[in-house]
Each structure stands twice: as structure tokens, then as C-alpha cells.
Amino acid sequence: MKVSPALLIPLIGLFSATAWAEPPAPAVSAANAPTGFPAVPPKGRIILWGADATKAGTPLTYQISYLADDAVVGQALQLAVKATWQVEKEVKNNKTGVMEKKKIDERVVKSFPITPKKQAVETIALPAFDKGTAIELYFAGNTEKLPPLSNAVELKKRGALFLLPEAEELAKTVAALPETAPVKPAKPHKVLVYTANSGFKHDAIPLGARTILLLGQKSGAWETLISNDRHMFEPETLAQFDAVMMMQNTGSLFGDPDKTVNERLRKSLLDFVASGKGLAGSHAATDCSYDWKDYGALIGGYFAGHPFGKISVRNEDPQSPLNAAFKGAGFDIQDEMYTFREPYSREKLRILLSIDISKLPDDPAKPGFKMKENRPDHDYAISWIQEYGKGRVFYCSFGHQHHVWSTPSLLQHYLAGMQYVLGDLKADAKPSAKK
Numbered sequence: 084m085k086v087s088p089a090l091l092i093p094l095i096g097l098f099s100a101t102a103w104a105e106p107p108a109p110a111v112s113a114a115n116a117p118t119g120f121p122a123v124p125p126k127g128r129i130i131l132w133g134a135d136a137t138k139a140g141t142p143l144t145y146q147i148s149y150l151a152d153d154a155v156v157g158q159a160l161q162l163a164v165k166a167t168w169q170v171e172k173e174v175k176n177n178k179t180g181v182m183e184k185k186k187i188d189e190r191v192v193k194s195f196p197i198t199p200k201k202q203a204v205e206t207i208a209l210p211a212f213d214k215g216t217a218i219e220l221y222f223a224g225n226t227e228k229l230p231p232l233s234n235a236v237e238l239k240k241r242g243a244l245f246l247l248p249e250a251e252e253l254a255k256t257v258a259a260l261p262e263t264a265p266v267k268p269a270k271p272h273k274v275l276v277y278t279a280n281s282g283f284k285h286d287a288i289p290l291g292a293r294t295i296l297l298l299g300q301k302s303g304a305w306e307t308l309i310s311n312d313r314h315m316f317e318p319e320t321l322a323q324f325d326a327v328m329m330m331q332n333t334g335s336l337f338g339d340p341d342k343t344v345n346e347r348l349r350k351s352l353l354d355f356v357a358s359g360k361g362l363a364g365s366h367a368a369t370d371c372s373y374d375w376k377d378y379g380a381l382i383g384g385y386f387a388g389h390p391f392g393k394i395s396v397r398n399e400d401p402q403s404p405l406n407a408a409f410k411g412a413g414f415d416i417q418d419e420m421y422t423f424r425e426p427y428s429r430e431k432l433r434i435l436l437s438i439d440i441s442k443l444p445d446d447p448a449k450p451g452f453k454m455k456e457n458r459p460d461h462d463y464a465i466s467w468i469q470e471y472g473k474g475r476v477f478y479c480s481f482g483h484q485h486h487v488w489s490t491p492s493l494l495q496h497y498l499a500g501m502q503y504v505l506g507d508l509k510a511d512a513k514p515s516a517k518k
């Protein structure tokens with residue numbers, strides 16, 4: 084099934100979607116041309132940038148969601164977009180006179196008139212470029228009151244990161260979405276899906292993030308904002324959300340070069356959950372911030388390896404409403420299955436699903452397959468919940484392979500997990516070892 088990008092825009096719209104008509108020709112003057120980007124955006128300007136691009140069509144269409152500070156709302160501004168990508172060119176070596184292949188940076192800077200709302204999704208079109216693209220955006224002011232460069236956040240290191248999922252894939256997800264949520268939400272909720280990653284870049288991130296958005300949208304259980312901007316974790320910004328979903332993050336979760344800022348954002352997340360809010364994590368959400376032990380305890384464990392692919396799943400908690408989709412049984416599945424190390428512990432976590440190692444066959448092609456085990460206790464959890472202060476945590480390692488995001492039972496598992504962390508779906512979180 085083909086879905087045109089134009090049809091997808093309402094699907095992926097967040098708070099309001101304004102499709103821009105044909106973008107105006109580049110109109111960047113010396114006054115608002117980008118010159119540099121502050122490492123830490125000045126507090127109180129644009130708080131969020133996130134972007135997506137469709138693969139279909141040229142030029143590429145980017146969805147940019149933002150949350151603007153009051154200081155810029157309603158002002159006549161420019162949305163300045165700088166895209167940098169690499170092309171291979173034959174260049175003459177000045178010393179030897181020989182033509183050599185060289186990677187050259189190509190850049191385009193465009194600006195679009197914009198009157199920022201408090202929060203909105205805008206669609207802009209940029210020239211098509213290869214992977215390896217870095218996009219930087221900021222509001223550029225036209226008055227003295229607003230500095231030419233009011234704020235900027237680098238959106239991505241690689242073009243693929245913010246690509247929208249393929250239309251066909253998204254259509255499969257849409258078809259697999261549960262009709263309703265397990266419970267009616269007690270109040271409207273907002274969820275932040277955080278996609279930043281600085282280590283291995285999972286290509287399922289755009290699909291996973293969109294799936295969380297669609298799960299909330301279709302069921303009416305929450306609204307979603309997708310962002311890779313660590314400044315979303317500033318306490319006053321984070322306060323508007325009821326839960327965070329860590330979507331396959333790698334590297335340092337916040338990675339701010341300023342240690343003080345980093346510490347502030349870390350404390351903000353811990354306080355957020357402890358105060359009664361929710362944290363969910365998918366797949367590589369356990370494969371990041373290894374030096375931040377409090378995060379390991381919060382999410383429930385750290386990645387130890389992914390030795391298994393095809394597995395049998397044990398339903399550890401058939402009574403849990405988070406496992407309702409599995410109807411009391413286990414199932415077979417193929418994904419990149421994680422194993423975990425400390426602080427992973429059944430003394431703290433309520434395990435929902437795990438790998439049934441007894442059913443893991445020795446791979447005839449690779450004798451000794453079971454020797455890939457990396458825990459003497461053979462305990463390989465897949466998903467779990469735990470209480471943290473007054474808040475709740477749900478983690479599920481499924482999600483590396485794209486089919487996970489269109490498997491109905493797993494979508495129901497994620498939906499129920501989200502409703503659990505949001506506080507709507509009640510579940511017994513007594514640690515498995517204390518049952």
C-alpha cells in the first residue's frame with residue numbers, strides 16, 4: 084500500500100499541523116546568516132527542535148516541531164535552516180596536479196518567514212541530499228530586541244536519523260494499532276519521546292517514535308512530542324509532560340558539554356519520575372549513560388550483549404494487565420534480543436516477559452549457540468516495570484527490528500506499558516523475587 088507524504092502529515096501531526104506552501108526563495112541576508120551556534124541555547128528562547136523528513140519526493144519535506152518561548156511567540160521572525168551534507172568530487176591536488184576524489188561539504192541556507200506559536204509543527208521543504216546531513220535550525224530575529232541568532236540546536240548527525248519511516252512501514256503500523264486503550268485516561272496526558280543518540284544509531288528510531296505517537300493518538304490515551312533536544316529535560320520544560328519515552332538512545336543521554344547543565348538535566352529526570360511521573364524505555368534505552376548509575380537504577384539495568392535472535396518468550400506475569408495481549412501464553416519471535424547486567428535485579432524489578440532459554444535450540448549452523456549465554460543464572464528479561472519514588476517505569480527491549488512496530492500484541496504491550504507509567508493502568512509492581 085502506498086501512502087503519499089501529503090496523507091501522512093495529518094497522521095503525524097502533533098498539536099497542529101500547518102503545511103507550508105511552496106517555500107520562498109532563499110532570503111538570507113548578512114544580518115541573519117548563520118555564523119555559529121551556541122553550545123547551550125540561551126535559556127528561555129526556543130526550547131525544542133525536532134525534525135523529520137520523508138524519503139519520498141524532492142525536495143525533502145521536513146516536519147519540524149517546536150515549542151517556543153513566550154519571548155518569541157507572535158514575533159515576525161525568520162526560520163533559518165542550515166543543511167550541510169557531503170558530496171564526492173574530483174579535485175585537483177595543488178601540489179601534484181593530479182585529480183583526486185575528495186569529500187566536499189555542500190551547504191544550503193534558507194530562511195522562511197515565521198510567526199512562532201507557542202507550539203506547532205511546521206513543514207518545510209529542503210533540497211534532497213545524501214546521508215550524512217546535518218541540519219541546524221534557529222529563529223533569526225529582524226529587530227534589535229531579538230538577536231540575529233536567538234537559538235540553535237543541531238538536529239542530527241546523520242540524515243537517516245530523522246527520516247520519517249517508510250510510508251509502507253507506517254501503513255503496517257497503522258493497521259496494527261489497537262482500537263482502544265486498556266483504560267480510559269484519568270486526564271489528558273503529554274508524552275515526550277526522546278530520540279537523541281550519540282552511539283549506535285538504530286534505524287528503527289523514526290518508526291518506533293512514530294508508533295508511540297500513533298498509539299497515543301488513536302487510543303486517545305496521550306499526546307506526543309518527539310524530540311532529540313536535551314533541553315526538553317530542563318525542569319520547567321519537562322514539567323508539562325506526564326511521561327518520557329526513551330526511544331533507543333545510545334551514548335550519553337544528555338551529553339551536554341557543560342557539566343553543570345548535564346547534572347541539572349540528570350537531576351531533572353530523576354526528580355520528574357520520583358515526583359510521580361512516568362518513564363518508559365525501548366530497546367537501547369538500556370544501552371546508554373553507563374557512567375550515570377542513577378539512570379541504570381531508574382531504567383532497571385544495563386545492556387550486556389545481544390547474543391540471541393530467534394527466541395521463545397516466557398510470559399512471566401500472565402495476570403499483569405500489561406501482558407493482557409498475550410492471553411496467558413508465551414510466543415516465538417525474532418528480534419535483536421538484549422541481555423542485561425547490573426543493576427538489573429529481580430529483587431527490584433517486576434519481570435513481565437523473558438527469554439525462555441530452555442527452548443533456545445542449538446543453532447545447527449552454529450554449534451554451541453547456547454554458549455553465547457552471558458549470565459550464569461540464565462535470567463534474560465525482556466520487559467519489566469518498577470516503581471520509582473512516587474513514579475513508575477516500564478522498559479521493553481523489543482524494537483530493533485522494524486516488524487516489532489507492526490506486531491499487534493507488542494503494540495498492545497507498549498500501549499499498556501505507557502498507560503502504566505502514565506498512572507492510568509494499575510499493575511502490581513512488587514519485584515518478581517518477592518512475589
Ligand SMILES: [Zn+2]
Pocket residue numbers: 285366367419483
Ligand atoms: Zn539494536
